[in-house]
Amino acid sequence: MAVVFVLGGALTALAVADYAHAGWTGGRWRVPAEAVTAMSWLTAGTVTAYARPRMPFGWLLAAGGLCLAASGALTAHASLAAIDGRVAEAAWTGWVGGWVFFPHLGAAAAVYLLFPAGDLPSPRWRVALPLVGAANVAAVLVTALTPGPLAADGPLASVANPIGGVAWAPSALPFAVAAINATFLSSVFAMRLRLRGIDARLRPTVRLVFWLAVVNTGIGLLLIEPPGPWIYGMAVPSTVCLTAAVSFGIVRGALWDVRATVGRALTFLALTGCVVAVFVGAVTASTILLGNDVTGVPIAALIVCIGLTPVQRRLRDWIERLLYGRRTEPYAVLSAFGTTLEAAGEPGEGLRHLTELAAASLRLPWVAVELRAAGTTPVASAGRPQGSVVRLALRHHGEDLGALVVGLRAGETEFAPADRRLLEDLARQAGAAAYASSLTAALRRHRADLVAVREQERRRLRRDLHDGVASTLTALGLKTEVAAELLPHRPERGAVLIAEVRADLATALSDIRRVIEDLGPAVVTDLGLRGALATLARRFSSDNMTVTADIAPGADRLDPSVEAAVYWIVNEALQNVAKHAQASRCEVTMTVAGTDVDLRIADDGRGVPPDATAGGGMPNMRLRAEEVGGSWSVGGPGVGTEVRATLPLAVPLTATEERLDD
Template sequence: MSSPSRIGTTVAFALSALVVLELGTGVSAAIAAGWTLSEAIDAFVVTNAAIGLSCGVAGVLIAWQRPRNPVGWLLLAAAVSQSGTVAGAPPLDLAVQHGASEPMLRTLATLSGYAWPWSIATFLPLALLLFPDGGLTGRFRRSAAALAVLNGPLFAVHVAGDGVAGDPVQPWLVIPAITTVGTAVEILNLLVYVLAVIGLVVRYRRGDEQRRRQLLWLVLALVLVVVVIVPWGLFDAGPILQLLAIALVPASIAVAVLRHQLLDIRLVLSRTVLYVVLTALVAATYLGLVTLANRVLAGSLPGNAVLAALVVAIAFHPVRVRLQRLVDRALYGDRSDPVRALSGMGERLRAGDPGDGIGPVLAAVCDALRLPSAAVVRDGIERARHGSPDGAVESVPLVYRGEEVGALVVGVRSGQRALDRTDRAALDVLAAPLAVAVRATELSASLQRSRERIVAAREEERRRLRRDLHDGLGPVLTGISFQADAAGNLLASDPARAAELLTALRAAATEAIQDVRRLVHDLRPPALDELGLVGALRQHADQLGAGAPAVDVLAPDELPPLPAAAEVAAYRIGAEALTNAVRHAGAGHVTLTIAVGDELELDVRDDGGSEGGWTPGVGLTSMTERAAELGGSVRLTAGSDGGRVVARLPLGSVVPADAVAEVTRTRETVA
């Protein structure tokens, strides 16, 4: 353990020891003064001791385990403050009984009166504002914290500084005029707590799954405190011991910070809120119906109470179901309403950035079902994730058109061992659109990779063209320029030499033209623009040389305009297939059939024999690659009865005639 940690631990245990000392002093003095339990309760000693002890235990645990979290230190300060009143009140009475000096009496009265207001007005509100991680971000929370710090001395002076009417022993600081602003101080104290609660609500709405579970522990304690304390504070109903409920707040803070995953807090809180609200509704409805019946029937009849009980009994179940649905939606999300969850997923998809993939959809799943995490796994590899699991995980298959495209792996809520049937049913519904989103994301990624390959291929082709122009055509043109200058200089003085230079210049120009034609042919065969696909293939067949087998090119009288990429690929594949059949198959007859429908199909057949099949080479590989680049396919078969090449190329949208004309004009300009 580092030195700062040891110092923090020492201070934390020292403060907790001080709390124990204060409580021990107060209890011992109360016993020595002859107090009864009832007197100790009426003097708020019992309640202050319980609250101080709860704050002390929670504070020392947090400060020990999380020394950098100021929440633990604030709870320790609240414990010292709250227990200070316990250490002051009974000793004050004991000192009065034994005739102690006035300075001692006034000191004990000051300790008794001024100690506890600080915990209520400053330390506990600050702990709520900094809960659970000790951060104080945002102008709202910082302003509320400043009010809590200001509220401490004002509230202490308001509570203790006015003195106690008729009490012969007064604190050192007595300000009678403080009663004129007492209402404003009470309102400020209430405002601080309202702001702290609002801050908790905001953090719950903006927090992740872990933060929400931590906040729910505190919410549970606050619900119980409100249920117990509000009737006592507003109507002065019930015993003082109801204040013991405040001790639940520091206890819940300690559990939330240190062991928030102890159990399913949502289940506990949902049932608590449900039955608290139901109890209040039942009581209010019953009393209201009895009162109304007594007034309407002008008498207090036993039958009125029976009638009211009957109405309450009839309405109890539908009201409970409705309330349970509202509470479950607040804590478990839309697991009982998958349609609402699907709507949320759709909104995330519409509002999200396409580059985000399925991350927003997974976030929608977690938000809809209040799950700690969700991930898509395929082939054992995690493709996307939102959140992080705290414990067990469960998997739901993602199926798209009968094919499993992955699995949705979700984290089980803290405190649960497994998802229940309602969760599983909701996930089964959400899995269908999620599978579509996963498939769409994969297709989008595949498309992006294809685009990247196309761009890479284009740049490589540009690099090759630049190299050919620079290393081949460039020097030839430069030489032509020099030879032209030299011939011009020699025309008058040496005509014979000038003629020789012009002859060489002619040869160099011819070479340059051949280089240009070669480059142009590599880009796109000129025959395609001059003769069309069918005519270009027939021309290629005629150029195969004497002794070649007869080649028939069967095609429709007129082909529709074809995409340039498909037309070039079809020519290259057809020419390669014809060349292979003539040179390697030993065929006597070759037939090339062209058909155009939804796709362009080339079928090249020869009657040559090939018992062992074809050996894959550069030509066969290039045919397959050219078709694959367009999303098409090439099927190669060879046997004793001949060989066959069938290429299918998707056409996509039909190329407009004006686009073809523009390509032709560009082609002619370059040539």
């Protein structure tokens, strides 16, 4: 392949040198265009064959470029020989140079048919390659056998075909050219059909090559009868972009950054168009105003030299923004996000604005924010998920809060470093908003839990008042009426009833005091935690069950909120034991373990049945423990039940609360 590349380069250089020595008989536009086209084919073929030697594309591109270079070199040498009077030499080299060009067209059609995997679109297309070969062989034979001069104009117009030819060849030439054009069009159509069922990762690559092939084929049809020298200025960039796209698409496959290549190709095409327009305009103006086209060339060169860099920079920036958004302006994107976050009504709205801003600023198909508290369901998103995604961690003060999930653009398998840096900056900025959103969600969740607990407590209090105090007072009223009726007639019996009313009043007063204590652990304030737990133990002790409270030294000096949590957990647990456990003994123990206090309520009852359903008591105990930063668990089924809670000695302030206190 290296030999082919060097040989093709040498032939191209020889063609340019011979045409220049012959006075540019081939045209100042056509000769450089053919030279650049031949080198683009040779370069693309060499790179592709080196990277993918088992695929046919490299060899087809290199062979096509070599044929194009050989045709140019032989035709140039023949023109120079005809000018110098070496007619025989001019005849044979010009004759070979005339027909050796056609294999180049056959190679191009074969590349279109086989791209990108090296196989045909379907078995029905198996006759396509033989037809391409037949059309090009026919073109070679017709060209080689056409009698008469080797060219319509120029030095070779006076040189005849050295083998004489056959009479039917000129009539067959239009049909051969039409057959070649038909193979080109059918090959491009085959590529269009391939887009329907191709792998989604390769579709952007094939689509780009398809449209470049359409442009290149159209320009090739115009070159049959060139409408002007400007057509060669269009042929060069279209061919270079096409061969580069084919080569990189095969070499890198699905890893090819299609957008980056498209951006460079568009920049190159636009810049080339500007340069061509400047040259044509300057030469045309010089011809009209000064009567010659020589002055316009240095003027155009001066304009291009002065304006090339700024024009290229502006074109590149514009196309970069068209394909990638504002990734080259990270400060502007971050500033816009900060402004949006300030104007957001709540953290959740700020996260939604973040996803919309990132999707619009970077031309991303999908952006979403996932928070750990909400599971895998995004709390905010923009666009629709498609293809692969990249996850960036959302952190705040070292805490992992969730992820910023970003969908890759079509044709990409990873983000460019500039995209990655900007997304990481956005993720860092969004960490605070995610933290605020998590706090808001937790606050709402705890508020709902508190509302539920308050409602449960209200119902329990209503039930206790109705079933206990209210029924006792009703009975007392009835006994008082009976006693009032009996005192005048049966004073002894009335006195007995009054004594019972007095005893019942004491019981009712005790019940009322218990209800008052249940409304808030005032007993803890009055007696301390040790005394309050001892009071609970005495209250729930009975002839059938003994309750003991063992508080280790230091375990009764806790944060007030932790003391309240301990009291309510023990109260709720003892109520459950008294109602459901059928136990004879229940022990309440508290010990200190480092910075935590270990609370244990264990009974020897029937345990928790396997089919038991949790009522309001267990969720209440768990919520009491979690509110102060602790944990809660219950043991069973089996003999006995053990309720355990691990609570901090003091409730620590969160980082946010510490900053607020400061």
